[in-house]
Amino acid sequence: MSHIFKYEIYDIFNIFRINSQISSSGSSISFEEIMLNYTSYDLYETNNVLYIGGNFTTASNLNRNKILSYSLDSGTILPFNPNANADVLTINSSGSNLYLGGGFSTVSGTTRNRLAAVDKDSGALLPFNLNVAGSIVN
Numbered sequence: 001m002s003h004i005f006k007y008e009i010y011d012i013f014n015i016f017r018i019n020s021q022i023s024s025s026g027s028s029i030s031f032e033e034i035m036l037n038y039t040s041y042d043l044y045e046t047n048n049v050l051y052i053g054g055n056f057t058t059a060s061n062l063n064r065n066k067i068l069s070y071s072l073d074s075g076t077i078l079p080f081n082p083n084a085n086a087d088v089l090t091i092n093s094s095g096s097n098l099y100l101g102g103g104f105s106t107v108s109g110t111t112r113n114r115l116a117a118v119d120k121d122s123g124a125l126l127p128f129n130l131n132v133a134g135s136i137v138n
Helices: none
Strands: 003-010 015-022 027-030 040-046 049-054 067-071 088-094 097-102 115-119
Touching: 049 088, 049 097
Parallel strands: 040 088
Antiparallel strands: 003 015, 015 027, 040 049, 049 067, 088 097, 097 115
């Protein structure tokens, strides 16, 4: 089953509204809004999970520091919570690894300067550590 999704960002209120359409039947499912307390900077979708990075600390009243994952199948925010201490500006993946770039110096309480890798499903920090100095990675 494949999904086509679209999103709208209301910058004033930092709200995502995600609508998903299951293409095999053509039926539309509207999911609840994700309300962020600050701005989002990047979206990345893989395997029906949408990752959102930014400078927020809560998403729909859940603690999510700078990154969250959202299931396009169930329409819910997932437990995934790597807990970056500053902005997540870019997200990408390879296999089961999710790569984060931004202005942070720690992820999951461990030093990761501007670039980190976490497990896509659990959010657990991986040993990958390039210790980027200088400019923010985006």
